[in-house]
Amino acid sequence: MKRILVLLSLFVFTAGCSLEPPAWSQSGGAGDDDNVVIGVSISTLNNPFFVTLKDGIEATAEEKGYEVKVVDAQDDSAKQVNDIADLMQQGIDYLVVNPTDSAAISSSVESANGSDIPVITLDRSVESGEVAAFIASDNVAGGEMGAAFIVDQLGEGAKVAELEGVPGASATRERGEGFTNVAKESLDVVTSQTANFNRSEGLNVTQNILQANPDIEAIFSHNDEMALGAVEAAPDDVLVVGFDGSEDALNSIENGALDATVAQQPDLMGETAIDAVEKLENGEDVEDEIKVELMLETQE
Amino acid sequence: MNSKLTLNTMIDRFLPIVGLTLLVVVITIMNQQFLSPDNLLNLLRQVSINGLIAFGMTFVILTGGIDLSVGSILAFSSAMTALIITSGVDPIFAMLLGSVVGLVAGAVNGLLVTAGGMAPFIATLATMTIYRGATLVVTDGNPITGLGDSLLFQLFGKGYFFGIPVPAVTMLITFVILYIILNKTVFGRETYAIGGNETAAALSGIKVNRRKIMIYALSGLMSAIAGIILASRLDSAQPTAGETYELDAIAAVVLGGTSLMGGKGRIVGTLIGVLIIGVLNNGLNLVGVSSFYQQIIKGLVIVVAVLIDRKNK
Numbered sequence: 001m002k003r004i005l006v007l008l009s010l011f012v013f014t015a016g017c018s019l020e021p022p023a024w025s026q027s028g029g030a031g032d033d034d035n036v037v038i039g040v041s042i043s044t045l046n047n048p049f050f051v052t053l054k055d056g057i058e059a060t061a062e063e064k065g066y067e068v069k070v071v072d073a074q075d076d077s078a079k080q081v082n083d084i085a086d087l088m089q090q091g092i093d094y095l096v097v098n099p100t101d102s103a104a105i106s107s108s109v110e111s112a113n114g115s116d117i118p119v120i121t122l123d124r125s126v127e128s129g130e131v132a133a134f135i136a137s138d139n140v141a142g143g144e145m146g147a148a149f150i151v152d153q154l155g156e157g158a159k160v161a162e163l164e165g166v167p168g169a170s171a172t173r174e175r176g177e178g179f180t181n182v183a184k185e186s187l188d189v190v191t192s193q194t195a196n197f198n199r200s201e202g203l204n205v206t207q208n209i210l211q212a213n214p215d216i217e218a219i220f221s222h223n224d225e226m227a228l229g230a231v232e233a234a235p236d237d238v239l240v241v242g243f244d245g246s247e248d249a250l251n252s253i254e255n256g257a258l259d260a261t262v263a264q265q266p267d268l269m270g271e272t273a274i275d276a277v278e279k280l281e282n283g284e285d286v287e288d289e290i291k292v293e294l295m296l297e298t299q300e
Numbered sequence: 301m302n303s304k305l306t307l308n309t310m311i312d313r314f315l316p317i318v319g320l321t322l323l324v325v326v327i328t329i330m331n332q333q334f335l336s337p338d339n340l341l342n343l344l345r346q347v348s349i350n351g352l353i354a355f356g357m358t359f360v361i362l363t364g365g366i367d368l369s370v371g372s373i374l375a376f377s378s379a380m381t382a383l384i385i386t387s388g389v390d391p392i393f394a395m396l397l398g399s400v401v402g403l404v405a406g407a408v409n410g411l412l413v414t415a416g417g418m419a420p421f422i423a424t425l426a427t428m429t430i431y432r433g434a435t436l437v438v439t440d441g442n443p444i445t446g447l448g449d450s451l452l453f454q455l456f457g458k459g460y461f462f463g464i465p466v467p468a469v470t471m472l473i474t475f476v477i478l479y480i481i482l483n484k485t486v487f488g489r490e491t492y493a494i495g496g497n498e499t500a501a502a503l504s505g506i507k508v509n510r511r512k513i514m515i516y517a518l519s520g521l522m523s524a525i526a527g528i529i530l531a532s533r534l535d536s537a538q539p540t541a542g543e544t545y546e547l548d549a550i551a552a553v554v555l556g557g558t559s560l561m562g563g564k565g566r567i568v569g570t571l572i573g574v575l576i577i578g579v580l581n582n583g584l585n586l587v588g589v590s591s592f593y594q595q596i597i598k599g600l601v602i603v604v605a606v607l608i609d610r611k612n613k
Contacts, residue, residue, distance in 0.1 A: 167441025
């Protein structure tokens, strides 16, 4: 008797388990009315770059008469997964997502695929799930651009420190890769340390680096926020190169503090995303991977 | 005198649920989609992480302590679980080991507070950065992916049990167990006694230190379970997972009417507090409130709740 009970409860337990949501709960999904609603999930709005990106999306969408709903993940992957689930509750037609992490957001992309909502990723890719288009700056080329500028200004073999972004983030890897491509041949990279894409950490880490290596001639930073922190810590003769081309960085270059930045064009990136939505809406093809151009902004 | 006291207790007990109901009504008026079955399931899944952490936190706060290291323990246990899985060990065994990691990390907090005589705020502030650093060391700062497709592990964060998300089921079962422990056992009575008056509790023969170590270990275990759910749900262990989660957990406990001074409070209140925060997060997204205002509103709700609570005492 006991054994039968155990077997029975085991059976009930396994029968009740599933990876699919129950059929009676499928009330969300794609909207059915005429106007196009685009759900936008941004990794963090605590960084001017992503705010400009968001502004680019909103401005272009308004031009084309699309409705946009924006959520901010505050750099927390778990919150982003929740945010995207919330967006899908509101009957969005397209999902534009700037992932906090490429692995963590995969399940959200898959569930959007399940509801037939096309997904466009911005700035970072995802590991699995079907993406209609991945739009990003050519980060490797940008890293090379930054290193080449340092060689150009200081000559070969200059002593350089590298401020790295959030470890493991694709921007960190690609910018680092591009930088290393040029630097390993023609620069002396004294140290590479992370300051997590953050300005105050950039300041602290740079102070520490300069304490240990006072003869550093240049600093290459994986983003502008860290570079602007570095500028505060470094003496004037140290060449500081940022990455992103944020408004603060451009102002700083104008004031003669920051030496250069490899400028991304976040507004153009946002515009490209909405252009891709328009193409999909008209039934046209879009490229899987769209590279947005970079520009080196210097004091000249 | 006596009847006034009961009235106050009544208000104490029903205030959180009244607040939750009010919130649900307001959000539903602004967006009917909120009450759809699909969204309610979505909501239940979303609150389960904070729920588990907040239940453990309730015990800690009832003793008059605090645990700031929960988010770091979550990240550390989830990273250890992921590492053990990727090294080829059976996921069920890896999940158990990951839970033990959380339990031990919590017990260390308990030892620092009792044997070390440190203030809980300082002890767990220190271990918060220690465990976060340890997480970064073992993961090398990168997310750990490739956790395989073991059905049980996948079910733990992403699955459904008779239509209800498994994390929510885990949270509810845990809630029932902890409710019984807190309200029907010696352990529970002693938890309240320690928070009410530690010296008196010790004099009446309660092994205060041993109890406290067990309670911090419980809090660590809850964070570890939350961490494993998160790893399954995100298909990866994130080294930065759980940052600032201690704040949401503490907020849920306080919203539920538990006193930060210890000795007074209920775990049912914490469950309601968890739901209030979950409804705020989900509802404000659904209503389309800008994320900047969302943070202000969440803070204001906590301020108002605590102010009303204080007025009653």
